[in-house]
Amino acid sequence: MSQSVFVIGLGNMGAALAKTLMATGNQVSVWNRTAAKAKPLVQAGAKHARTVADGVAHADIIVICVSNYDDTYAALTDCGDLRAKTVLQLTSGVPSEATAMEEWMARHGAAYIDGAIMAYPREVGTEKCMLLAAGSHASWQRAESIVRQLGKHSIYLGDKVTAPASLDIALLLPTLSALIGMIQGAAIVERAGMPVADYLEMTTPAFKDRLAEDLRRQAMAIVNDQFGETEASLAGWAAAITHHVEDQAGQGIKLPFARAICDILNSAVAAGYGDEELAAVIKVMR
Ligand code: NAP
Numbered sequence: 011m012s013q014s015v016f017v018i019g020l021g022n023m024g025a026a027l028a029k030t031l032m033a034t035g036n037q038v039s040v041w042n043r044t045a046a047k048a049k050p051l052v053q054a055g056a057k058h059a060r061t062v063a064d065g066v067a068h069a070d071i072i073v074i075c076v077s078n079y080d081d082t083y084a085a086l087t088d089c090g091d092l093r094a095k096t097v098l099q100l101t102s103g104v105p106s107e108a109t110a111m112e113e114w115m116a117r118h119g120a121a122y123i124d125g126a127i128m129a130y131p132r133e134v135g136t137e138k139c140m141l142l143a144a145g146s147h148a149s150w151q152r153a154e155s156i157v158r159q160l161g162k163h164s165i166y167l168g169d170k171v172t173a174p175a176s177l178d179i180a181l182l183l184p185t186l187s188a189l190i191g192m193i194q195g196a197a198i199v200e201r202a203g204m205p206v207a208d209y210l211e212m213t214t215p216a217f218k219d220r221l222a223e224d225l226r227r228q229a230m231a232i233v234n235d236q237f238g239e240t241e242a243s244l245a246g247w248a249a250a251i252t253h254h255v256e257d258q259a260g261q262g263i264k265l266p267f268a269r270a271i272c273d274i275l276n277s278a279v280a281a282g283y284g285d286e287e288l289a290a291v292i293k294v295m296r
Contacts (some may be wrong), residue, residue, distance in 0.1 A: 018085050019076035020047040026131035034159040039065045041211030063090030071096045079107040093119030100125045105172035112171045121149035126174035142174040194239035194267045199254040203262050231289040249274035
């Protein structure tokens with residue numbers, strides 16, 4: 011069903027959202043603080059809202075994707091009448107900001123869905139794009155179609171509006187840790203005088219198969235609260251990586267990420283969990 015959608019924020023992500031919503035047949039109007047960024051979308055058929063209030067007045071649903079929540083309030087300074095409108099906030103933020111924004115929207119009479127985008131701009135609208143969304147069920151019913159056009163595998167997490175932001179960091183951390191770990195490894199490989207391209211050939215299969223399996227095993231240990239059975243003890247991991255880090259530090263290389271991992275593992279060993287599964291480090295994080 012075609013809807014009248016107003017997109018606020020046309021940075022890398024906002025532009026991808028607007029483009030996708032145009033491709034799925036909606037009547038899309040756009041606004042960006044720096045007006046020039048609207049030009050390609052307007053050339054492709056979007057309506058350029060002269061002001062935020064103008065865009066709000068002519069839309070049923072308002073999609074916001076700016077840098078952060080403070081910038082969202084800045085963009086909404088003169089937003090006109092939000093009553094009976096549905097606002098889909100896709101700007102990244104923290105749980106308390108989602109709660110405050112929901113209250114702000116309620117005071118302004120708008121239905122509100124808070125979301126987190128678990129994808130890159132190029133993936134928006136494809137099978138690879140997942141949005142996490144939360145808000146009242148009535149608001150979800152109004153926003154669902156647009157959310158699913160943006161991310162086919164999107165998940166409605168219920169009425170607790172803080173949920174997407176909590177999951178956002180929980181899902182970003184494993185990805186970022188793997189990527190930074192690979193980058194730290196590349197620095198070590200470079201220093202050892204070996205080709206990073208060869209290292210890449212070795213990391214790709216490891217990420218594809220081993221990492222997924224390891225993530226599941228460690229997560230299940232936490233779910234079941236069973237850390238006793240292990241084929242690779244926490245103390246073993248701690249000793250091996252600490253030995254490597256001490257050696258690499260002697261080569262003059264900077265190891266901030268590897269050192270952080272050593273600290274986490276060694277603190278869990280010091281707390282008495284050395285004989286347990288790696289996931290037992292959660293006990294020093296709680
Ligand atoms: P970006 O390219 O840097 O764009 C930022 C946007 O925010 C621009 O449209 C900018 O307007 C606008 N903005 C900043 N301050 C503003 C203000 N005070 N008033 C009005 N507009 C303001 O960032 P992005 O990559 O599109 O990211 C946007 C959001 O999506 C972020 O919260 C980000 O964490 C989230 N996200 C991004 C990705 C990604 O891969 N890019 C993935 C998931 C989630 P100007 O053009 O005028 O500066």
